[in-house]
Amino acid sequence: MIKVAPSILSADYVNLQKDIEMVDRAGAEVLHIDVMDGAFVPAISYGPGWVKAIRPITKMVLDVHMMVQNPERYVEDFAKAGADIIGVHVEATPHIHRALQMIKNAGATPEVVINPGTPVAMIEPVLDMVGQVLIMTVNPGFGGQKFLPSSVDKIAELNAIKEKKGYNFDIEIDGGVNNETVVDCAKAGATVAVAGSYVFNADDPAAQVQALKDATK
Ligand code: DX5
Numbered sequence: 001m002i003k004v005a006p007s008i009l010s011a012d013y014v015n016l017q018k019d020i021e022m023v024d025r026a027g028a029e030v031l032h033i034d035v036m037d038g039a040f041v042p043a044i045s046y047g048p049g050w051v052k053a054i055r056p057i058t059k060m061v062l063d064v065h066m067m068v069q070n071p072e073r074y075v076e077d078f079a080k081a082g083a084d085i086i087g088v089h090v091e092a093t094p095h096i097h098r099a100l101q102m103i104k105n106a107g108a109t110p111e112v113v114i115n116p117g118t119p120v121a122m123i124e125p126v127l128d129m130v131g132q133v134l135i136m137t138v139n140p141g142f143g144g145q146k147f148l149p150s151s152v153d154k155i156a157e158l159n160a161i162k163e164k165k166g167y168n169f170d171i172e173i174d175g176g177v178n179n180e181t182v183v184d185c186a187k188a189g190a191t192v193a194v195a196g197s198y199v200f201n202a203d204d205p206a207a208q209v210q211a212l213k214d215a216t217k
């Protein structure tokens with residue numbers, strides 16, 4: 001059964017606590033927080049202050065997805081704010097190894113992220129440093145996009161390396177995830193499913209969390 005990580009990008013910001021408590025009670029293990037800087041991706045979302053505000057209201061793992069150019073400028077701020085996992089895009093810095101080291105030194109779990117156009121080979125040299133790998137299943141920047149089926153082969157390729165080398169990082173997917181697209185991803189080796197619009201744009205977000213789990217039993 002896959003772990004579920006609702007993305008607050010599609011939540012109701014005015015009633016954020018209510019939405020977070022709802023998915024928490026529904027059994028979601030992880031809360032996905034999409035940080036966008038208006039440079040790496042067009043949109044601007046939220047910063048460390050949001051993580052600090054959310055930290056005391058839930059025990060869920062706080063998973064910060066930094067869609068930020070040169071993310072090393074901010075990793076310490078997010079770690080201090082209470083992030084458990086901090087994800088940095090390999091495309092966003094010439095110093096991915098240093099960025100991951102900084103996350104570890106700051107006391108959080110390092111995660112490396114790749115875009116749909118980036119091959120798995122790009123992150124092979126840092127796979128021994130991470131607790132989680134995020135394979136983007138849409139191009140980052142917006143919620144509500146369509147899942148890219150070509151992602152499934154990349155998950156399988158990464159999972160083969162993971163097994164061969166005996167790594168135990170989680171493999172997370174993000175973008176266009178629903179109770180159908182999640183199935184092949186889980187079979188290929190994905191262990192954490194981010195879902196934004198599928199969870200929060202529904203009448204019953206708790207049922208959607210359960211549906212993702214049921215689909216991957
Ligand atoms: C996209 C973000 C996602 C987004 C997913 O750039 O990284 O986390 O919230 O939204 P859905 O699940 O609606 O595709």
Ligand code: ZN
Pocket residue numbers: 007032033034065174194
């Ligand atoms: Zn995300």
